[in-house]
Amino acid sequence: MTAPVFSAVLVRDLRLAARRRVDALLPLAFFAVAVSLFPLGVGPEPNTLRQIAPGVLWVCALLAAMLSVTQLFATDQADGSLEQMMLAAGSGTASALPVAIAKAVAHWLLTGLPLVLIAPLFGVMFDLSGRSIGALCASLALGTPILSLLGSLGAALTLGVRNGGVLLILLIVPLCIPALIFGSGAVSAVESGTSARGHFSLLGALFIATALLAPLATAAALRIATE
Amino acid sequence: MLADTRFFTFASPPRFYALAGRLIPWLWAATALLAIAGLYVGFFQAPTDATQGDAYRIIFIHVPAAWMSMLLYMVMAFWAAIGWAFNARLAAMVARAIAPTGAMFTFAALWSGALWGKPTWGTWWVWDARLTSELILLFLYLGYMALVNAIDDTRRADQAGALLAVIGSVNVPIIYFSVKWWNTLHQGATISATTAPKMVATMLTAMLLMTLACWAYAFAVVFTRTRAVIAERERDAKWLNGAVPS
Amino acid sequence: MTWGSASEFFAMGGYGLYVWGSFGLIALCMAADALTAIKRHRDARAAHPEPGENS
Numbered sequence: 001m002t003a004p005v006f007s008a009v010l011v012r013d014l015r016l017a018a019r020r021r022v023d024a025l026l027p028l029a030f031f032a033v034a035v036s037l038f039p040l041g042v043g044p045e046p047n048t049l050r051q052i053a054p055g056v057l058w059v060c061a062l063l064a065a066m067l068s069v070t071q072l073f074a075t076d077q078a079d080g081s082l083e084q085m086m087l088a089a090g091s092g093t094a095s096a097l098p099v100a101i102a103k104a105v106a107h108w109l110l111t112g113l114p115l116v117l118i119a120p121l122f123g124v125m126f127d128l129s130g131r132s133i134g135a136l137c138a139s140l141a142l143g144t145p146i147l148s149l150l151g152s153l154g155a156a157l158t159l160g161v162r163n164g165g166v167l168l169i170l171l172i173v174p175l176c177i178p179a180l181i182f183g184s185g186a187v188s189a190v191e192s193g194t195s196a197r198g199h200f201s202l203l204g205a206l207f208i209a210t211a212l213l214a215p216l217a218t219a220a221a222l223r224i225a226t227e
Numbered sequence: 228m229l230a231d232t233r234f235f236t237f238a239s240p241p242r243f244y245a246l247a248g249r250l251i252p253w254l255w256a257a258t259a260l261l262a263i264a265g266l267y268v269g270f271f272q273a274p275t276d277a278t279q280g281d282a283y284r285i286i287f288i289h290v291p292a293a294w295m296s297m298l299l300y301m302v303m304a305f306w307a308a309i310g311w312a313f314n315a316r317l318a319a320m321v322a323r324a325i326a327p328t329g330a331m332f333t334f335a336a337l338w339s340g341a342l343w344g345k346p347t348w349g350t351w352w353v354w355d356a357r358l359t360s361e362l363i364l365l366f367l368y369l370g371y372m373a374l375v376n377a378i379d380d381t382r383r384a385d386q387a388g389a390l391l392a393v394i395g396s397v398n399v400p401i402i403y404f405s406v407k408w409w410n411t412l413h414q415g416a417t418i419s420a421t422t423a424p425k426m427v428a429t430m431l432t433a434m435l436l437m438t439l440a441c442w443a444y445a446f447a448v449v450f451t452r453t454r455a456v457i458a459e460r461e462r463d464a465k466w467l468n469g470a471v472p473s
Numbered sequence: 474m475t476w477g478s479a480s481e482f483f484a485m486g487g488y489g490l491y492v493w494g495s496f497g498l499i500a501l502c503m504a505a506d507a508l509t510a511i512k513r514h515r516d517a518r519a520a521h522p523e524p525g526e527n528s
Contacts, residue, residue, distance in 0.1 A: 153394075157387050161377045170373055171391060174366035177359070217394055224386040274474050275486065282488035285495045292499065324510075331506045339495040346491050444503060452510040458517035 005089050006098035013106035027068035027111045028118060034060040035122050046127045053126035054136065054187035058180055061115050061140060062147060066172060068111045069151030070158075070165040072103055073222070077159060086226050096219035104145075104152040104215065112144030128191060135190040139183040142203045146179045149214035156221035179206055240317045240457045247450040254447035258440055265436030273429040285343040286430070291438040293336035295445060296364060297399045299329035303371075304396040307389035317453075319385035320460070322392065323375055324452035328445055330368035337361060356405035357413040360398055367395040381460070 017024040038056045039049055076082035089095045116137055123133035154172035158164040186199035269287040276283040303325040310319030340358065341351045352358065371388055378384035406413055426434075476482040485492045 157374065157391060158377070161374075163377065167370075167373055167377055170366070171370040174363045174370065175394070177363055181359075217390060220390055221387065224383055224390065227383070270482075271474050271476075280488060281486035282491055284485065284492055288496055288499055327509075328506055331502050335499040335502055338498060342491040342495045346488055444507075448507050448510050451507070451514055455510065455514035455517045458514065458520075462517060462520045 003098075005085070006102045008088075009085055009099050009102035010106050013103065014109065017106075017110050024110050027064040028114050030067060031060050031064040031115060031118070032122070034063065035125070039125065049126045050128060050191065051188075053123065053128050054132075054184040054191065056126070057119060057122060057136060058139075058143070058184040058187075061119070061144065062173070062176055062180055063169075064115065065107075065111055065144060065147040065151055066154075066169050066176075067165070069107055069148070069155050070168055072107055072152055072155040073159050073225075074155070074164070077226075082222075083226060086222065093216070093220045093223050096222045097215055100152060100156070100215045100218035100222060103155075104148045104218070107152060108145050108148040112140075112148050115144055116140045128187075132187055132191040135187045135196055138200070139186045139203060142200070142207050143179045143183040146207055146210045147176055149210045149218075150175050153214050153218045153221060156218045156225055159221075159225040179203065182206065240320070240461075243317055244454055244457050247454055251447055251450050254443050254450065257443040258447055261436055261440035261443055265433050265440050268429055268436060269433035273433055274427065279347050282343065282346045285339050287433050287437045289336060289339040289343055290434055291441040292332045292339060293361070294438055295441045296329060296333035296336050296361070297402060299325050299332060299445060300364060300368065300392075300399055301396060303329060304389075304392040307385070307392045311386050311389035316385075316460075317457075319389070320456040321449070321453050322388065323385075324449050324456055325445075326368055326372045326375075327452070328448050330365060330372065332441070332445075333361065333365040333368060337365065353413075355413055356409045357402060360402040360405055363398055364395075364402060367391075367398060371395070 035057060038052065042048060042052065073082055076085070085099050086096060089099055119136050119140055120133045123136050128136065150172050151168075154168040157171065158168045161167060182199045182203040186196040186203065189196040189199055265287065269284060273284070275281050303322045306318045306325070307322035309315055310317075310322060337358070340361075344353070345351050371392055374391055375384045375388040378387060483489055483493070
């Protein structure tokens with residue numbers, strides 16, 4: 001019962017995104033613009049840029065993920081398809097799990113994964129070394145799923161609420177802070193020559209914990225929002 | 228009397244309303260007495276510290292505020308969860324009433340910490356694990372308050388708030404244990420349940436008295452605010468029932 | 474702990490600004506917290522009398 005729901009929701013989201021390619025690319029455009037602001041605002045000094053790069057890239061990825069997640073459930077709720085999905089899934093919190101997971105996976109495939117892929121380009125813009133860029137991609141590869149999972153939780157909690165987008169950011173960003181700290185810390189460590197193993201271990205642990213707990217919470221939030 | 232049948236909408240809130248109303252004056256009295264005692268011991272009996280001079284006396288508000296910030300969050304999350312699990316309206320109301328006071332104590336802990344840190348550590352702020360997670364706690368309180376206020380449907384708001392509060396409660400152990408896990412700037416625990424405190428007796432007494440004072444204060448304010456929430460919802464229910472003309 | 478004079482007490486060994494800045498602002502915050510709660514209750518009661526009373 002769960003596999004058909006999961007794949008149905010996932011494929012639907014991807015198909016809808018394919019039809020509105022511009023909308024799907026907006027978070028990436030935001031990322032590009034936001035990241036580019038920093039060299040302009042802070043000055044082009046390579047040493048400064050190299051120092052701030054991990055933080056800047058990570059924060060902009062975080063914000064891009066949060067901005068794109070606000071609409072995760074809203075459009076479906078507006079046209080009634082969310083209710084259909086929940087009905088198809090069944091009753092009770094656990095039955096909404098496939099919907100929650102599928103939505104988070106779809107968001108990651110559409111926003112997180114592209115961010116991981118275009119990050120090297122911006123790493124070069126900030127004069128990061130090759131190893132640092134590798135660490136950047138690795139940390140984003142582990143971190144963006146965390147952002148998608150937490151973001152989908154926020155979207156479910158604030159579904160249909162006035163100023164839901166801003167509220168979502170207010171609620172979810174504090175929860176994302178550990179991922180931000182360890183993710184950007186890993187890149188900084190590699191850039192300064194020290195080992196990033198501790199950072200990656202903690203980031204990995206965060207990923208596992210979030211992957212296990214967030215979908216359940218999102219499913220509960222969906223039930224609360226659609227009852 | 229409270230056996231009035233118009234209050235059929237709520238089961239226990241009227242009883243809580245009456246009981247809290249009777250307790251609140253005593254709670255304020257207790258707050259005043261404990262605060263006076265604590266401040267007296269803290270400022271007139273505890274000696275000057277060898278290393279920190281008299282700046283250390285901030286501890287008498289900083290530590291109680293920090294403890295209250297963590298304790299109130301757990302209590303808030305607990306009652307919110309009870310309200311969600313058992314559909315208990317009063318529990319949900321109490322959770323909402325706790326949040327502003329908890330946020331205030333969190334801010335107080337951060338503020339007093341900064342003012343204590345500047346003369347002793349040389350810096351207003353440092354991004355170590357304890358301070359960062361206490362700051363996150365403030366955001367969690369504010370986020371909870373924002374969420375329950377943004378959702379118009381009270382039942383849905385209570386439930387969503389409960390979910391958020393429970394999720395955020397993982398932060399409290401992090402605040403508490405962070406000084407043990409990471410050896411950073413903030414000093415380790417001076418008081419433990421198992422070992423003898425490494426602190427002069429008068430300082431300890433003052434700190435405990437101030438903590439009790441903050442606790443009594445929190446009870447007084449939270450009870451008052453809960454009564455306000457009960458009265459607000461009663462008013463809204465009457466609107467719906469049309470029993471009382473506006 | 475005996476303070477030599479009132480001015481010594483307020484000076485707090487040179488740290489007066491920090492100590493009183495902490496206690497002072499926090500006392501204000503607690504007062505504001507309490508007063509807003511009391512006011513909220515009063516406003517709620519004004520709109521509807523004590524639950525159970527005849528209005």
